Amino acid sequence: MTNHEECPNKTDNELVRLSLDNSDHFLCLTRRYESKLLHYIMRVSKFRREEASDILQDVFVKTYYNLNEFDEDLKFSSWIYRIAHNQTVSEIRKKSVRPSVSFEKEDIDRFEDAFDITKEIDNNFDREKINEILSHLDEKYREVLILRFLDEKDYVEISDILKKPVSTVGNLILRGKKLFKEEYDKLIYGK
Amino acid sequence: MENKDISQIALQKIKESGIKPISKKVFSLKRIIFWVFVCFFVVIGALSYSVILSILFNNDWYLYNKLGFIFTLKTLPYFWFICLLLFTVLGEIYYRKTLLGYRHRIITIIGIYIIITGILGTILHFVEVGEMIENSISSNIPAYSVVVFDRDEIWSHPEQGLLTGQIVEINDDVIKVSDSNGIIWDINVNDTSIDKKVKLEVGEYIKIVGDMDDDIDNLFNANEIHLP
Numbered sequence: 001m002t003n004h005e006e007c008p009n010k011t012d013n014e015l016v017r018l019s020l021d022n023s024d025h026f027l028c029l030t031r032r033y034e035s036k037l038l039h040y041i042m043r044v045s046k047f048r049r050e051e052a053s054d055i056l057q058d059v060f061v062k063t064y065y066n067l068n069e070f071d072e073d074l075k076f077s078s079w080i081y082r083i084a085h086n087q088t089v090s091e092i093r094k095k096s097v098r099p100s101v102s103f104e105k106e107d108i109d110r111f112e113d114a115f116d117i118t119k120e121i122d123n124n125f126d127r128e129k130i131n132e133i134l135s136h137l138d139e140k141y142r143e144v145l146i147l148r149f150l151d152e153k154d155y156v157e158i159s160d161i162l163k164k165p166v167s168t169v170g171n172l173i174l175r176g177k178k179l180f181k182e183e184y185d186k187l188i189y190g191k
Numbered sequence: 192m193e194n195k196d197i198s199q200i201a202l203q204k205i206k207e208s209g210i211k212p213i214s215k216k217v218f219s220l221k222r223i224i225f226w227v228f229v230c231f232f233v234v235i236g237a238l239s240y241s242v243i244l245s246i247l248f249n250n251d252w253y254l255y256n257k258l259g260f261i262f263t264l265k266t267l268p269y270f271w272f273i274c275l276l277l278f279t280v281l282g283e284i285y286y287r288k289t290l291l292g293y294r295h296r297i298i299t300i301i302g303i304y305i306i307i308t309g310i311l312g313t314i315l316h317f318v319e320v321g322e323m324i325e326n327s328i329s330s331n332i333p334a335y336s337v338v339v340f341d342r343d344e345i346w347s348h349p350e351q352g353l354l355t356g357q358i359v360e361i362n363d364d365v366i367k368v369s370d371s372n373g374i375i376w377d378i379n380v381n382d383t384s385i386d387k388k389v390k391l392e393v394g395e396y397i398k399i400v401g402d403m404d405d406d407i408d409n410l411f412n413a414n415e416i417h418l419p
Contacts, residue, residue, distance in 0.1 A: 020212060023205055030198035038197065053197050060201035061210065068215040071290055156294075163293040 007031070012076035020067055030060045033077070036151070037084045043146050045088050055091055059084045078160035081153070085143070085161055133183045141176030148173050225288045232282035233307055239275040240312025241321030243268050249322065251342070251417065257352070257400065258345075265345070270338045279304055343419075346398055347371060354378075354399045354411055355419060361391060368397065368411075376411050379404075383413040391416075 007015070007028035015032075018025035037059065041052040063083050070079050134142050147153045147161060155173075159166040204210075246268040254262050283300050286292045292300070315321060328335050346355035347370070354376060356368035364381040378399060380391075389397060396419040404410035 023202065026205070027198055027202050030201060034198050053195050056197050057201045057204065060198065061204055064201075064205050065210055065212060066218075067212040069213070069218045073291060159294055165294055165296045167296055 013072055016067060016070055016076060019064070023064065026060075026064055026067075029076075029080075030063075033080055037080065040081065040146070040151055041084060041088050043150055044085070044143060045092050047088075047091070051091075055087055056084070059087050062087065074160055075157060078153075078157045081147075081151070081157075081161045082163070129184065129187050133180055133187065136183070137176065137179060140172055141179060144169060144172045145176045145180065222290060225285050228285040229282055229289065232278045232285065233304065233311070236275055236278040236282060236304065236308040237311035237315055238320065238324060239271050239278060240308050241315035242325050243271045243275065243321070244312065244316040245319075245321030245325055246271065248316070251345075251398070253415070253417070254345070254353075254400070262345075265340055266342060268339065275308070279308070343371075349376070349403045349411060352400060352402050352414075354401070355396065356399075358391065358393050358395050358397060361393060366391065368399070374409060376409050377407075379410065379412045380416070383416055385416045386418055388418050389416055 007025075010018070010028065012029065012032070015025055015029045019029060034056070038049070038052055038056050041047065041055050041059075042049065045052065045055075047055065059080070063080055066083075070076060134145065137145070143162065144158055147158045153161065155166050155169050158164075158169045158173075162169070164172075246266075250266050279301060282304050283297060286300050286304075312321075329339075343355065346353045348354075349370075354368070354370060356370040356376065358366055359369050359375065360367035364379060366378045366380055368376045368378050370376060378401075383401075385391070389395075391397075398417045398419055399411060399413045400415040400417070401411055401413040404412060
């Protein structure tokens with residue numbers, strides 16, 4: 001029987017090694033990422049919590065099935081985010097839905113800080129507008145902005161998740177921020 | 192809405208379905224295969240590069256003065272340039288599939304690929320591998336002559352002052368040469384510049400730059416004689 005109380009003291013890499021010996025340890029890993037990944041899936045797709053949960057289950061099963069593919073040159077978090085990203089994109093394509101973004105209060109705050117957006121405006125209004133702008137942004141910009149400013153990943157992690165060169169990630173973030181700000185100013189101030 | 196214990200459900204699914212992680216060997220093999228492809232495309236890229244160097248170095252550049260820029264356009268090894276480009280692209284694609292290959296920019300990967308194939312290709316050229324490959328392909332694959340410019344064809348135009356053939360007889364100022372059509376030409380070698388490497392012996396092949404005599408049939412006044 002696995003002692004899950006030890007889980008918080010173990011690193012991701014240690015838990016991967018333990019999970020390969022005993023699948024019960026895998027629960028420690030999935031619990032660690034469950035909430036983050038569920039929010040990530042909901043942010044990048046139009047799926048409701050129920051659908052996002054189903055996707056996340058598949059992500060965890062795939063992660064376990066491919067656990068030996070994980071290489072310690074990467075961060076485990078980047079690797080599991082990559083699986084979640086690919087699975088979500090594949091589900092979006094299967095269901096042919098236009099991706100939307102699901103926000104919470106903290107998400108709005110992070111976006112306002114990152115984009116230097118005034119906080120005078122009503123939160124609900126902001127949420128609606130940010131959602132609208134992000135939903136209409138090209139996928140390549142939307143995914144890097146979400147990873148950078150909502151999931152707070154650094155450039156190398158985003159590069160590992162999306163399998164894109166680090167310099168490309170930097171350029172996409174820069175260009176995405178500019179496009180987002182332009183659209184936001186247009187909507188709010190009519191500039 | 193009730194929040195599901197996603198982790199627990201996933202683990203249950205794993206156990207019930209008897210899912211086991213794919214063996215590490217499978218992933219190691221996959222990684223090795225991608226690297227084998229990368230190395231393969233580097234090596235054949237280098238071989239293509241050595242053939243390009245061999246063709247360029249063995250080109251009859253002294254004809255540039257006689258035929259002009261059209262000579263350069265006609266004799267550039269386009270087929271091998273396309274091969275090199277193709278192998279570079281394939282090498283880049285397979286490198287990108289390696290573990291951390293995606294982290295680098297296309298321009299960096301292609302730049303490094305070109306440097307490696309360039310160095311390796313130059314070494315192969317100096318040990319005459321490029322020349323060997325070209326000779327082997329041109330003599331064993333008939334279709335090759337369709338995709339590359341036949342450099343010997345340029346020498347089958349005595350009316351333009353270009354002739355090639357085998358020496359069949361040597362006299363004082365005239366040598367007899369049989370061309371590819373079996374026509375015997377009298378070559379006037381009086382006041383002719385002869386390449387130091389050329390051996391004027393019966394049975395040897397030579398290339399002649401000069402003029403066809405207007406008055407006497409099959410007489411060719413040679414200005415220069417070169418190695419084939």
